[in-house]
Amino acid sequence: MKIALVSTQRTWGGGENVLAQLALGCRRAGHTIGVAAPAASATADWASKQLGIERLELPGRGRGPAAMWRLRNWITRTAPGVVVLNDPHAITYGGVALAGLGVPRVGVKHTCFPVRSAWKHNHLLERVVCVAEAARRECLAAGVQAAKLEVIHAGLDRLAPTNAEFAAAKSLLATKGGGAKHVLAIGSLLPVKGFDSLIESAARSSGWNLWIAGEGPQRDALEAQIARLGVADRVTLLGFRSDIGALLAAADVFASASHREGLSLVLVEAMMSGTPVVATPVGGNGEALQINEPGASPVARAVLPDDPAAMAAAIEAALQPTDENSRRIATARAWADEHFTIERMTRDYLALFERLAAVGRHSHAA
Structure with missing residues (x-):
C-alpha cells in the first residue's frame, strides 16, 4: 500500500x-x-x-x-x-x-x-x-x-545510544555539581509543560541538578526565573538536543510536570531506557503510567501538576537506591517494551x- x-x-x-x-x-x-x-x-x-x-x-x-x-x-x-x-x-x-x-x-x-x-x-x-x-x-x-x-x-523504537554518545552525555552532566544527581526534563519550552514548576522544585531541593532539553517561546521567562531564584548553578536550559537517548541513559531521573499531554513519547522513551520516572498523570500520560487510582502507579511516581513541593519530594524519593524503585523501573521497561x-x-x-x-x-x- x-x-x-x-x-x-x-x-x-x-x-x-x-x-x-x-x-x-x-x-x-x-x-x-x-x-x-x-x-x-x-x-x-x-x-x-x-x-x-x-x-x-x-x-x-x-x-x-x-x-x-x-x-x-x-x-x-x-x-x-x-x-x-x-x-x-x-x-x-x-x-x-x-x-x-x-x-x-x-x-x-x-x-x-x-x-x-x-x-x-x-x-x-x-x-x-x-x-x-x-x-x-x-x-x-x-x-x-x-x-x-x-x-x-x-x-x-527503543533508543540505543553508542558508548561514545553515552560517555559524552555523562561528561556533559558532570560539568555541574560534583557528586550531585541529575534530573532530566524534555520538551518544547511552553507554559503547558510546567518547566517553571520544575525549576521551583529544584529551588526547594539540594543534591540534584535539573537539565531541561528543548527550545521554545518560554525560554526568556525561564531564564529570568532561574536568575531570580538563584539556581543558575543547578538548573540548565540545554536547548534543542539530538542526543535524547544518551541523555536519558545518563540521567538519574526523568521528570515531567506537564499540565496537559496527549501521550508523551519522551515519557515512554524514559520508561524504555530504564530511567526512574516522576510525572504528572495528565491526559494520555495517565494511561502510560497505568494510573488506576489517584497517585498510584506501578511504573513511576505520580504527582499532580503545579505542586513544586510534591514534585521535589517525589524526585528525591526516586533518586534513592531502593527495592521499590528497582521494581518500578523493571515494570516500566517491560510495560513500555510490550505496549508502546x-x-x-x-x-x-x-x-x-x-x-x-x-x-x-x-x-x-x-
Whole structure:
C-alpha cells in the first residue's frame, strides 16, 4: 500500500515524532511512504534524510491555495491508499484539498486540548486517530462522531545510544555539581509543560541538578526565573538536543510536570531506557503510567501538576537506591517494551488503513 503523511508544522515536537515513527514502521513493513511538509520544516528535513521515502515540499507554511493545489496534484498523481493528516492545519487544508478524490483521509489527535471544530473532523475525515483515550474523550465532548474515532497509542523504537554518545552525555552532566544527581526534563519550552514548576522544585531541593532539553517561546521567562531564584548553578536550559537517548541513559531521573499531554513519547522513551520516572498523570500520560487510582502507579511516581513541593519530594524519593524503585523501573521497561513499540503502533494503523481501503473497494464495486 502507498501511504501519504502530511504535516504543516515547521518545528519538531511529539506529533512530528509520531509521524516519523509511523513512516519508518510502515516502510519497514514493506509499504511505500510519501511525506508532504513545508519546505523549510523540520519534518521535510527529516524526510530528506530517509532512504526510500518520497518527499513533497509544500510552499510557505503548507497552508493556503498554492499548498492545497500542490498537495492535491501529488495525491492524484501518486494515488496512495490512504492519507494521514497529522496536525490541525493539515486536517483543515489537506482535508479540503483532497475532497472528492476518494482517498481515505485519517486525521490524528495528538493532544488533549479541546477540539475547536467538530465539523471539520466529521466532514473532512474518514477517521480520527486519538493517541490516547483522554484525547478521544475531548473529541466526543466537542461533538465528533464516535464512529469516526479510534484510539491508537503511539509507539517508538527503543533508543540505543553508542558508548561514545553515552560517555559524552555523562561528561556533559558532570560539568555541574560534583557528586550531585541529575534530573532530566524534555520538551518544547511552553507554559503547558510546567518547566517553571520544575525549576521551583529544584529551588526547594539540594543534591540534584535539573537539565531541561528543548527550545521554545518560554525560554526568556525561564531564564529570568532561574536568575531570580538563584539556581543558575543547578538548573540548565540545554536547548534543542539530538542526543535524547544518551541523555536519558545518563540521567538519574526523568521528570515531567506537564499540565496537559496527549501521550508523551519522551515519557515512554524514559520508561524504555530504564530511567526512574516522576510525572504528572495528565491526559494520555495517565494511561502510560497505568494510573488506576489517584497517585498510584506501578511504573513511576505520580504527582499532580503545579505542586513544586510534591514534585521535589517525589524526585528525591526516586533518586534513592531502593527495592521499590528497582521494581518500578523493571515494570516500566517491560510495560513500555510490550505496549508502546513501533511494531504495535504500525500494526494498529495498518489494520485501520486496510479497513478503510476495503470500504472504498466495496463502494466502488457497488
